Amino acid sequence: MIPRLANPALDTAALPRLVDALVEQGWYVGEDVIDGELCIELHRELIGLADHDALDVAGIGRGRAHALRRDIRGDAIRWLDRESLAQRRYLEAMGELQNELNQALFLGLFEYEAHFALYPPGAFYRKHLDSFRGRANRIISTVSYLNPGWPADGGGEMVLFDAMDPEREVARVRPTAGTFACFLSETVPHEVLPTRLPRASIAGWFRRNASLGGRVDPAR
Ligand code: OGA
Ligand code: MN
Numbered sequence: 001m002i003p004r005l006a007n008p009a010l011d012t013a014a015l016p017r018l019v020d021a022l023v024e025q026g027w028y029v030g031e032d033v034i035d036g037e038l039c040i041e042l043h044r045e046l047i048g049l050a051d052h053d054a055l056d057v058a059g060i061g062r063g064r065a066h067a068l069r070r071d072i073r074g075d076a077i078r079w080l081d082r083e084s085l086a087q088r089r090y091l092e093a094m095g096e097l098q099n100e101l102n103q104a105l106f107l108g109l110f111e112y113e114a115h116f117a118l119y120p121p122g123a124f125y126r127k128h129l130d131s132f133r134g135r136a137n138r139i140i141s142t143v144s145y146l147n148p149g150w151p152a153d154g155g156g157e158m159v160l161f162d163a164m165d166p167e168r169e170v171a172r173v174r175p176t177a178g179t180f181a182c183f184l185s186e187t188v189p190h191e192v193l194p195t196r197l198p199r200a201s202i203a204g205w206f207r208r209n210a211s212l213g214g215r216v217d218p219a220r
Helices: 012-025 036-051 085-105
Strands: 027-030 076-079 111-119 125-128 138-145 158-161 169-173 180-184 190-192 199-207
Touching: 012 027, 012 085, 012 180, 027 169, 036 076, 036 085, 036 111, 036 138, 036 199, 085 111, 085 138, 085 199, 158 180
Parallel strands: none
Antiparallel strands: 027 180, 076 111, 111 199, 125 190, 138 180, 138 199, 158 169, 158 190
16 A cells, blocks of 8 residues: 555544444534644735735626525635645645545545635625535535634534425534635525624635536536
8 A cells, every 4th residue: 555645634533433424424523624824824815815905705606607696605715726835735734635635535536626715704605505415526525714802702614404394504614724614515505694804714615526427516
């Protein structure tokens, strides 16, 4: 067996629990999973992008169905493009997670896409799924939080709901640096509660071959 290189950007000791949680409940949340220094650098980069007006108002839907809906989501985003060392370290860590998931669960994940997201005070993202059943697109969703600490009354938690009973809350995640969440994109409903403070995260998705089943997934 080829020995795998440890990637200090990701706490590899968390991986066995992460895999088990995905299998058993369809979601995982862990604290101190992403390296603190890396979170600081990514946070600095995102704030810099915001200061230079380099974020886009996020929409919903892909391709021609894309629409801006402030009543559904209020974040501003920028897709990761590997331009900075911090981004490359982050994407490398996600590549390591992708390998782990493929080896343990035979998921056939082959691509990862991710964007920075900044929720200004008052912004939220209503309950949704990240992928539509039957479409060969997003399989596993990931979210990493970048704010260095988060007050108990800061709002902005991500709430996960039971796949079988979408009214039943199963987890409430405080968006604080180091915390990492992942879940099945097709089945786990989730929402972002209104935030009181500027809230910084990276949302990402592992995808399967987009043209599986003869259906080509439109460009984002
Ligand atoms: C998303 C999303 C959750 C979060 O971007 O689809 O659900 O906590 N983000 O930022
Ligand atoms: Mn989502």
